[in-house]
Amino acid sequence: MESQARPCLLSGGGDDPGPPGAITLEELESGGGAGAAGGDEEAAAGWPDSAYGSSLEDNAGDEQQQEQERLLSYWQSVGRGHRVDVPRDMAEPIQQLTRNNHPQERESVPFVVIARKEQLGNLLYEKRHYEKAKWACIKVQEKQYEQSICLGFMKIMRYICQQNSSGLYLGMTVPIATIVRTSESTPGITRFVTVAYYLPSGLQEQPPAPNDPDVVIEEWPPTIIYARAFRGVTNETSIAREINMLAELLESPELCLQDTFIVAGYTNPAATNRQNEIWFLERP
Numbered sequence: 001m002e003s004q005a006r007p008c009l010l011s012g013g014g015d016d017p018g019p020p021g022a023i024t025l026e027e028l029e030s031g032g033g034a035g036a037a038g039g040d041e042e043a044a045a046g047w048p049d050s051a052y053g054s055s056l057e058d059n060a061g062d063e064q065q066q067e068q069e070r071l072l073s074y075w076q077s078v079g080r081g082h083r084v085d086v087p088r089d090m091a092e093p094i095q096q097l098t099r100n101n102h103p104q105e106r107e108s109v110p111f112v113v114i115a116r117k118e119q120l121g122n123l124l125y126e127k128r129h130y131e132k133a134k135w136a137c138i139k140v141q142e143k144q145y146e147q148s149i150c151l152g153f154m155k156i157m158r159y160i161c162q163q164n165s166s167g168l169y170l171g172m173t174v175p176i177a178t179i180v181r182t183s184e185s186t187p188g189i190t191r192f193v194t195v196a197y198y199l200p201s202g203l204q205e206q207p208p209a210p211n212d213p214d215v216v217i218e219e220w221p222p223t224i225i226y227a228r229a230f231r232g233v234t235n236e237t238s239i240a241r242e243i244n245m246l247a248e249l250l251e252s253p254e255l256c257l258q259d260t261f262i263v264a265g266y267t268n269p270a271a272t273n274r275q276n277e278i279w280f281l282e283r284p
Contacts, residue, residue, distance in 0.1 A: 090154060093154075126226070136197045178194070223282070224282035229276070256283060257282075262279035
Protein backbone atom coordinates (compact mmCIF):
# COMPACT_ATOMS: atom_id res chain seq x y z
CA MET A 1 0.00 0.00 0.00
CA GLU A 2 1.41 3.39 -0.97
CA SER A 3 1.78 5.75 1.95
CA GLN A 4 2.29 9.49 2.05
CA ALA A 5 3.47 9.32 5.63
CA ARG A 6 6.78 7.99 6.84
CA PRO A 7 6.52 4.48 8.24
CA CYS A 8 5.71 3.97 11.90
CA LEU A 9 8.82 2.65 13.57
CA LEU A 10 8.24 -0.07 16.18
CA SER A 11 11.81 -1.21 16.64
CA GLY A 12 12.04 -0.15 20.27
CA GLY A 13 15.05 1.13 22.13
CA GLY A 14 16.56 1.53 25.56
CA ASP A 15 16.97 -1.05 28.30
CA ASP A 16 13.29 -1.21 29.15
CA PRO A 17 11.23 0.04 26.22
CA GLY A 18 7.96 -1.31 27.64
CA PRO A 19 5.26 -3.13 25.71
CA PRO A 20 4.74 -2.34 22.02
CA GLY A 21 1.77 -0.20 21.15
CA ALA A 22 0.36 2.22 18.60
CA ILE A 23 -0.52 5.87 18.62
CA THR A 24 -4.26 6.22 18.10
CA LEU A 25 -6.69 9.06 17.53
CA GLU A 26 -7.73 9.06 21.16
CA GLU A 27 -4.16 9.32 22.37
CA LEU A 28 -3.16 12.05 19.98
CA GLU A 29 -6.30 13.97 20.94
CA SER A 30 -5.77 13.61 24.67
CA GLY A 31 -3.26 16.45 24.81
CA GLY A 32 -0.83 14.76 27.18
CA GLY A 33 -2.96 14.48 30.26
CA ALA A 34 -2.29 12.24 33.26
CA GLY A 35 -0.83 8.88 32.43
CA ALA A 36 1.12 9.93 29.33
CA ALA A 37 2.89 7.01 27.73
CA GLY A 38 6.31 6.25 29.12
CA GLY A 39 5.73 8.57 32.06
CA ASP A 40 7.48 11.41 30.23
CA GLU A 41 7.15 14.02 32.97
CA GLU A 42 9.55 16.34 31.24
CA ALA A 43 7.34 16.52 28.14
CA ALA A 44 4.17 16.83 30.21
CA ALA A 45 5.69 19.69 32.18
CA GLY A 46 6.23 21.54 28.92
CA TRP A 47 2.56 21.34 27.96
CA PRO A 48 1.35 24.92 27.35
CA ASP A 49 -1.54 26.21 29.44
CA SER A 50 -2.51 28.45 26.54
CA ALA A 51 -1.24 28.88 23.02
CA TYR A 52 -2.67 32.35 22.83
CA GLY A 53 -2.30 35.66 24.63
CA SER A 54 -0.83 38.03 22.04
CA SER A 55 -3.16 40.46 20.30
CA LEU A 56 -0.56 41.39 17.71
CA GLU A 57 -1.00 39.79 14.30
CA ASP A 58 2.77 39.67 13.83
CA ASN A 59 3.09 37.34 16.80
CA ALA A 60 -0.02 35.27 16.06
CA GLY A 61 1.63 33.27 13.29
CA ASP A 62 4.78 32.73 15.33
CA GLU A 63 2.80 31.58 18.34
CA GLN A 64 0.78 29.17 16.22
CA GLN A 65 3.97 27.73 14.77
CA GLN A 66 5.50 27.44 18.24
CA GLU A 67 2.36 25.70 19.48
CA GLN A 68 2.57 23.20 16.64
CA GLU A 69 6.22 22.52 17.38
CA ARG A 70 5.56 22.02 21.10
CA LEU A 71 2.68 19.63 20.41
CA LEU A 72 4.61 17.68 17.79
CA SER A 73 7.64 17.41 20.04
CA TYR A 74 5.45 16.23 22.91
CA TRP A 75 3.74 13.54 20.87
CA GLN A 76 7.00 12.40 19.29
CA SER A 77 8.17 11.86 22.86
CA VAL A 78 4.96 9.92 23.59
CA GLY A 79 5.48 7.96 20.39
CA ARG A 80 8.95 6.87 21.43
CA GLY A 81 7.37 5.31 24.51
CA HIS A 82 5.24 3.26 22.12
CA ARG A 83 8.09 2.56 19.69
CA VAL A 84 6.26 4.64 17.07
CA ASP A 85 7.61 7.42 14.87
CA VAL A 86 5.21 10.37 14.63
CA PRO A 87 6.12 12.11 11.35
CA ARG A 88 6.35 15.88 11.01
CA ASP A 89 3.35 16.06 8.68
CA MET A 90 1.17 15.05 11.65
CA ALA A 91 1.81 18.44 13.34
CA GLU A 92 -1.33 20.14 12.01
CA PRO A 93 -3.74 17.21 12.67
CA ILE A 94 -2.35 16.90 16.20
CA GLN A 95 -2.96 20.61 16.76
CA GLN A 96 -6.50 20.34 15.39
CA LEU A 97 -7.43 17.48 17.70
CA THR A 98 -5.82 19.14 20.71
CA ARG A 99 -7.72 22.39 20.19
CA ASN A 100 -11.00 20.51 19.77
CA ASN A 101 -10.47 18.14 22.69
CA HIS A 102 -13.90 18.29 24.36
CA PRO A 103 -14.76 14.79 25.70
CA GLN A 104 -18.31 15.82 26.58
CA GLU A 105 -18.97 16.58 22.91
CA ARG A 106 -17.83 13.23 21.53
CA GLU A 107 -20.67 11.43 19.83
CA SER A 108 -21.15 7.73 20.57
CA VAL A 109 -22.21 5.16 18.01
CA PRO A 110 -25.93 4.56 18.79
CA PHE A 111 -27.16 1.06 19.66
CA VAL A 112 -29.98 -0.75 21.48
CA VAL A 113 -29.28 -3.34 24.17
CA ILE A 114 -31.18 -6.55 23.42
CA ALA A 115 -29.95 -8.67 26.35
CA ARG A 116 -27.35 -8.70 29.11
CA LYS A 117 -25.51 -11.70 30.54
CA GLU A 118 -24.48 -11.27 34.16
CA GLN A 119 -22.88 -13.44 36.81
CA LEU A 120 -22.82 -12.56 40.51
CA GLY A 121 -23.70 -8.97 39.64
CA ASN A 122 -20.92 -8.63 37.07
CA LEU A 123 -21.73 -7.92 33.44
CA LEU A 124 -20.20 -10.62 31.25
CA TYR A 125 -21.38 -9.32 27.89
CA GLU A 126 -24.18 -7.44 26.11
CA LYS A 127 -26.13 -8.36 23.02
CA ARG A 128 -26.76 -5.17 21.03
CA HIS A 129 -28.36 -4.03 17.80
CA TYR A 130 -26.56 -1.43 15.68
CA GLU A 131 -28.40 0.26 12.83
CA LYS A 132 -26.79 0.67 9.43
CA ALA A 133 -24.28 3.51 9.43
CA LYS A 134 -21.47 5.04 7.40
CA TRP A 135 -17.87 4.69 8.55
CA ALA A 136 -14.62 6.09 7.16
CA CYS A 137 -12.36 3.05 6.81
CA ILE A 138 -8.83 2.24 5.83
CA LYS A 139 -7.44 -1.24 5.23
CA VAL A 140 -3.81 -1.66 6.22
CA GLN A 141 -1.32 -4.51 6.12
CA GLU A 142 2.17 -3.71 7.35
CA LYS A 143 5.00 -5.92 8.56
CA GLN A 144 3.79 -5.78 12.17
CA TYR A 145 0.28 -5.75 13.58
CA GLU A 146 0.92 -2.65 15.71
CA GLN A 147 2.41 -0.86 12.72
CA SER A 148 -0.75 -1.49 10.70
CA ILE A 149 -2.89 0.07 13.43
CA CYS A 150 -0.56 3.05 13.77
CA LEU A 151 -0.58 3.88 10.06
CA GLY A 152 -4.35 3.41 9.82
CA PHE A 153 -5.13 5.72 12.74
CA MET A 154 -2.85 8.45 11.44
CA LYS A 155 -4.55 8.45 8.05
CA ILE A 156 -8.01 8.48 9.62
CA MET A 157 -6.94 11.37 11.83
CA ARG A 158 -5.89 13.38 8.77
CA TYR A 159 -9.35 12.79 7.31
CA ILE A 160 -11.02 14.06 10.49
CA CYS A 161 -8.74 17.10 10.60
CA GLN A 162 -9.74 18.97 7.43
CA GLN A 163 -8.18 16.65 4.83
CA ASN A 164 -11.61 16.05 3.33
CA SER A 165 -13.85 17.65 0.69
CA SER A 166 -15.48 19.99 3.23
CA GLY A 167 -12.15 21.29 4.52
CA LEU A 168 -13.61 21.18 8.04
CA TYR A 169 -12.75 19.45 11.29
CA LEU A 170 -15.34 16.66 11.50
CA GLY A 171 -15.36 15.97 15.24
CA MET A 172 -14.50 12.91 17.30
CA THR A 173 -16.77 9.91 17.77
CA VAL A 174 -16.39 6.81 19.91
CA PRO A 175 -15.51 4.06 19.74
CA ILE A 176 -12.79 3.88 17.15
CA ALA A 177 -13.21 0.40 15.69
CA THR A 178 -10.43 -1.88 14.54
CA ILE A 179 -11.51 -4.93 12.56
CA VAL A 180 -9.13 -7.82 13.18
CA ARG A 181 -9.08 -11.17 11.46
CA THR A 182 -7.83 -14.64 12.23
CA SER A 183 -6.64 -17.29 9.81
CA GLU A 184 -6.67 -21.07 9.92
CA SER A 185 -3.28 -21.20 8.23
CA THR A 186 -1.49 -19.02 10.79
CA PRO A 187 -2.02 -18.87 14.56
CA GLY A 188 -3.23 -15.65 16.18
CA ILE A 189 -4.33 -12.44 14.51
CA THR A 190 -3.32 -11.50 10.97
CA ARG A 191 -1.49 -8.25 10.21
CA PHE A 192 -4.33 -7.18 7.90
CA VAL A 193 -6.62 -4.78 9.82
CA THR A 194 -9.30 -2.22 9.08
CA VAL A 195 -9.41 0.98 11.12
CA ALA A 196 -12.84 2.63 11.13
CA TYR A 197 -14.25 5.99 12.26
CA TYR A 198 -18.01 6.43 12.71
CA LEU A 199 -19.25 9.50 10.85
CA PRO A 200 -21.12 11.90 13.18
CA SER A 201 -24.91 11.79 12.78
CA GLY A 202 -24.95 15.15 10.99
CA LEU A 203 -22.65 13.78 8.29
CA GLN A 204 -24.25 10.36 7.81
CA GLU A 205 -26.33 11.37 4.79
CA GLN A 206 -23.54 13.15 2.92
CA PRO A 207 -20.11 12.28 4.35
CA PRO A 208 -17.25 14.51 3.18
CA ALA A 209 -15.06 12.72 0.67
CA PRO A 210 -11.56 11.85 1.92
CA ASN A 211 -8.61 13.49 0.19
CA ASP A 212 -6.62 10.29 0.73
CA PRO A 213 -7.73 7.58 -1.75
CA ASP A 214 -6.81 4.92 0.81
CA VAL A 215 -9.63 6.13 3.08
CA VAL A 216 -13.04 4.98 1.86
CA ILE A 217 -16.59 5.56 3.12
CA GLU A 218 -18.42 2.28 3.79
CA GLU A 219 -22.01 1.70 4.82
CA TRP A 220 -22.16 -1.05 7.41
CA PRO A 221 -25.45 -2.97 7.46
CA PRO A 222 -27.62 -3.43 10.57
CA THR A 223 -25.76 -5.83 12.83
CA ILE A 224 -26.21 -7.81 16.03
CA ILE A 225 -23.11 -7.43 18.20
CA TYR A 226 -22.00 -9.35 21.29
CA ALA A 227 -19.81 -6.94 23.27
CA ARG A 228 -17.58 -7.69 26.24
CA ALA A 229 -15.69 -4.92 28.03
CA PHE A 230 -12.07 -5.29 29.05
CA ARG A 231 -9.42 -3.04 30.49
CA GLY A 232 -5.75 -2.57 29.67
CA VAL A 233 -3.57 -2.69 26.58
CA THR A 234 -4.72 -3.85 23.16
CA ASN A 235 -2.15 -5.95 21.34
CA GLU A 236 -2.11 -9.31 19.60
CA THR A 237 -1.85 -11.23 22.85
CA SER A 238 -4.59 -9.39 24.75
CA ILE A 239 -6.97 -9.41 21.78
CA ALA A 240 -6.56 -13.16 21.23
CA ARG A 241 -7.20 -13.70 24.96
CA GLU A 242 -10.37 -11.61 24.92
CA ILE A 243 -11.66 -13.41 21.81
CA ASN A 244 -11.22 -16.77 23.53
CA MET A 245 -12.87 -15.54 26.74
CA LEU A 246 -15.97 -14.23 24.99
CA ALA A 247 -16.24 -17.38 22.88
CA GLU A 248 -16.31 -19.44 26.09
CA LEU A 249 -19.03 -17.23 27.62
CA LEU A 250 -21.40 -17.26 24.65
CA GLU A 251 -24.06 -19.94 24.65
CA SER A 252 -23.95 -20.29 20.86
CA PRO A 253 -20.66 -18.83 19.54
CA GLU A 254 -21.20 -20.64 16.25
CA LEU A 255 -23.88 -18.04 15.47
CA CYS A 256 -21.12 -15.44 15.13
CA LEU A 257 -18.43 -14.94 12.51
CA GLN A 258 -15.43 -17.07 13.42
CA ASP A 259 -12.69 -15.16 11.60
CA THR A 260 -13.65 -11.48 11.97
CA PHE A 261 -13.82 -9.48 15.21
CA ILE A 262 -13.84 -5.81 16.24
CA VAL A 263 -11.79 -4.12 18.94
CA ALA A 264 -13.63 -0.98 20.11
CA GLY A 265 -11.53 1.67 21.86
CA TYR A 266 -13.15 4.28 24.09
CA THR A 267 -10.37 5.91 26.12
CA ASN A 268 -6.84 7.20 25.83
CA PRO A 269 -4.58 4.16 25.37
CA ALA A 270 -1.82 5.97 27.27
CA ALA A 271 -3.90 5.58 30.42
CA THR A 272 -3.06 2.77 32.81
CA ASN A 273 -6.60 1.36 32.84
CA ARG A 274 -8.00 1.73 29.33
CA GLN A 275 -11.60 1.04 28.39
CA ASN A 276 -12.07 -1.32 25.44
CA GLU A 277 -14.55 -3.87 24.14
CA ILE A 278 -14.25 -6.96 22.01
CA TRP A 279 -17.13 -7.38 19.56
CA PHE A 280 -18.42 -10.58 17.98
CA LEU A 281 -20.61 -10.13 14.89
CA GLU A 282 -23.67 -12.33 14.53
CA ARG A 283 -23.88 -14.00 11.13
CA PRO A 284 -26.35 -12.30 8.75
